[in-house]
Amino acid sequence: MIGVLSYLIFFATVASILSIAVLGLNLQWGNTGLFNGGVVAFFGAGAYGTLILGGIPQDGLIGGFQLPYLIALFGGMVIAGIVAWVVGLLTLRLRHDYLAIATFGVAVAFENLVRNAAILGGAQGIRGFERPLRDLFESALAYNAAFFVFVLTLLILTYLFLERLIASPFGRLLRAIREDETAAQSLGKSPSRVRLTAFIAGSVIMGLAGGLYATFYAFISPQDVLPILTFQIWAMLIVGGAGNNKGAVMGTFLIWAAWTASGWALSRFAPLEVQLYTGSIQFVLIGFVIVGMLMWRPQGLFPEKLVVSQSAAAKR
Amino acid sequence: MAEPILSIRNVTRDFGEFRAVDDVSIDIQTGTITGLIGPNGAGKTTLFNVLTGMLPPTSGTVHLDGQDVTRFRPDALFAMGLGRTFQIPRPFAKMSVLENVMLAPLAQSGERLWGPFFQSGKMRDQEAAIRRRAMEVLDFVTLAPLADNAAGQISGGQMKLLELARILMGDPKLILLDEPAAGVNPTLTKTLIEKIEELNRDGKTFVIIEHDMDFVMQHCDPVIALAEGRKVFEGRAEEAQSNTVLLDAYLGAQVE
Numbered sequence: 362m363i364g365v366l367s368y369l370i371f372f373a374t375v376a377s378i379l380s381i382a383v384l385g386l387n388l389q390w391g392n393t394g395l396f397n398g399g400v401v402a403f404f405g406a407g408a409y410g411t412l413i414l415g416g417i418p419q420d421g422l423i424g425g426f427q428l429p430y431l432i433a434l435f436g437g438m439v440i441a442g443i444v445a446w447v448v449g450l451l452t453l454r455l456r457h458d459y460l461a462i463a464t465f466g467v468a469v470a471f472e473n474l475v476r477n478a479a480i481l482g483g484a485q486g487i488r489g490f491e492r493p494l495r496d497l498f499e500s501a502l503a504y505n506a507a508f509f510v511f512v513l514t515l516l517i518l519t520y521l522f523l524e525r526l527i528a529s530p531f532g533r534l535l536r537a538i539r540e541d542e543t544a545a546q547s548l549g550k551s552p553s554r555v556r557l558t559a560f561i562a563g564s565v566i567m568g569l570a571g572g573l574y575a576t577f578y579a580f581i582s583p584q585d586v587l588p589i590l591t592f593q594i595w596a597m598l599i600v601g602g603a604g605n606n607k608g609a610v611m612g613t614f615l616i617w618a619a620w621t622a623s624g625w626a627l628s629r630f631a632p633l634e635v636q637l638y639t640g641s642i643q644f645v646l647i648g649f650v651i652v653g654m655l656m657w658r659p660q661g662l663f664p665e666k667l668v669v670s671q672s673a674a675a676k677r
Numbered sequence: 678m679a680e681p682i683l684s685i686r687n688v689t690r691d692f693g694e695f696r697a698v699d700d701v702s703i704d705i706q707t708g709t710i711t712g713l714i715g716p717n718g719a720g721k722t723t724l725f726n727v728l729t730g731m732l733p734p735t736s737g738t739v740h741l742d743g744q745d746v747t748r749f750r751p752d753a754l755f756a757m758g759l760g761r762t763f764q765i766p767r768p769f770a771k772m773s774v775l776e777n778v779m780l781a782p783l784a785q786s787g788e789r790l791w792g793p794f795f796q797s798g799k800m801r802d803q804e805a806a807i808r809r810r811a812m813e814v815l816d817f818v819t820l821a822p823l824a825d826n827a828a829g830q831i832s833g834g835q836m837k838l839l840e841l842a843r844i845l846m847g848d849p850k851l852i853l854l855d856e857p858a859a860g861v862n863p864t865l866t867k868t869l870i871e872k873i874e875e876l877n878r879d880g881k882t883f884v885i886i887e888h889d890m891d892f893v894m895q896h897c898d899p900v901i902a903l904a905e906g907r908k909v910f911e912g913r914a915e916e917a918q919s920n921t922v923l924l925d926a927y928l929g930a931q932v933e
């Protein structure tokens with residue numbers, strides 16, 4: 362019973378954290394049409410940033426500034442935002458597929474950087490993070506439950522923030538630029554500035570997810586910022602419905618459930634030789650889910666609404 | 678004569694080896710409806726693209742209200758009162774007709790990331806005013822009943838009216854229309870012409886690219902003709918009809 366409960370908390374925590382990242386991608390892709398193929402770079406920047414700023418000093422590692430946790434978490438978001446700002450200035454002139462390739466490259470470069478930079482922990486990653494307020498709780502279960510509430514609160518805040526943003530003239534502007542940048546510019550809008558703003562804002566949200574993820578495991582390593590995570594996050598958004606925040610969250614829980622269930626089923630029922638390839642099989646499955654969804658229901662389970670900006674929808 | 682609202686001087690635009698606009702100089706006088714005609718490929722749309730900042734000219738200058746605006750960006754030019762529509766309509770397809778129109782006003786405080794949070798009162802007031810104005814404009818172009826439809830789902834002619842409605846939200850003083858009547862049914866064309874003339878009486882200046890000669894002859898004065906990138910005629914509509922150079926340019930292009 363305790364086992365099931367603690368597993369449920371574990372599952373819901375990770376799914377909630379990933380939901381935040383998917384919401385960030387939804388701002389970029391669903392609303393603005395920015396094809397970010399390197400989500401893990403910004404997720405990773407937040408994760409590494411949080412542990413570096415909030416961690417204890419360790420031999421040979423950068424950081425260990427022991428900042429109060431919330432400041433460290435916020436700092437991780439800022440670092441993700443700075444990375445996005447630099448990447449955005451360099452790549453946002455690119456269109457769709459080129460932007461995807463460029464950002465994918467950035468993410469691979471990021472992984473290589475953290476893998477090879479000894480001061481960032483190298484392949485070992487950064488360990489030994491003291492989780493905030495851990496001492497206040499006697500049992501691990503109680504602590505994890507409290508941490509889940511914290512994550513859930515942040516998920517709800519992120520969701521409300523984005524819903525309000527999307528319903529505003531800013532959201533209207535994002536979608537206009539997604540639909541037809543040239544027309545938007547002919548109406549006095551500045552697409553490059555808006556694209557950069559949306560790219561940074563989405564990446565900061567991904568950074569928040571990364572910071573929470575690293576906090577939850579008290580650990581981050583290059584294994585956590587592999588391209589597969591980018592694909593998973595994309596699958597969650599596509600299945601849920603790009604352009605719809607509720608869809609983004611639902612898609613995350615669904616795909617994460619399918620992912621963990623398939624991993625469990627493979628480890629339980631597949632022959633031993635096959636189990637060696639569990640990761641690869643899941644990789645292929647994620648590919649099928651993305652392609653299948655795009656063919657069968659490209660708008661996702663929860664399609665975007667037509668009239669999003671609130672005052673346009675108001676009764677006349 | 679008064680100072681022209683738009684003054685085009687020796688504008689040339691090359692695409693590689695190809696010269697799409699060749700040393701064109703035109704003055705557009707305030708309050709006129711200028712017809713811009715010429716065979717397919719004459720360079721009319723390319724000239725519009727240069728005037729609205731979508732393409733830089735290879736050489737030459739453009740002055741708007743006496744100010745040199747050569748190589749200004751499209752968004753800056755719209756803010757200065759220059760609005761344009763497109764030959765092939767460019768609606769924001771997955772947004773409602775009303776939202777398409779509400780997008781256009783400049784300097785909306787809710788258009789900044791923090792606007793919806795720190796200026797929400799101001800934003801709400803602005804939104805209410807913008808919505809009211811958008812409905813008026815939609816009413817004016819006869820699209821009010823379609824306000825809640827997806828802009829990508831309305832007819833091609835209605836999209837042209839929608840583009841007109843969008844730029845009217847910016848209250849431009851100079852409006853460039855690229856083939857507003859092409860593919861539009863006669864009733865809608867009639868509506869469109871009425872709207873253009875009404876706006877013109879209110880003081881707005883128009884430059885209209887149009888292939889429909891009846892349209893041009895009846896409603897445009899002066900008429901300017903381009904052929905192979907060059908200006909081959911400038912004068913009153915009646916003169917255009919009997920101008921041999923112009924007829925040659927048209928017939929030549931059509932026979933080829």
Ligand SMILES: Nc1ncnc2c1ncn2[C@@H]1O[C@H](COP(=O)(O)OP(=O)(O)OP(=O)(O)O)[C@@H](O)[C@H]1O
Nearest residue numbers: 692695697715716717718719720721722723724764
């Ligand atoms: N971006 C471009 N790249 C290369 N060539 C172009 C480009 N835009 C236009 N052209 C060429 O320039 C010439 C003029 O085109 P433009 O669209 O200005 O003609 P137009 O007078 O508007 O014709 P139509 O009446 O058919 O609309 C054409 O030969 C066209 O192929």
Ligand SMILES: [Mg+2]
Nearest residue numbers: 721722723764
């Ligand atoms: Mg044309």
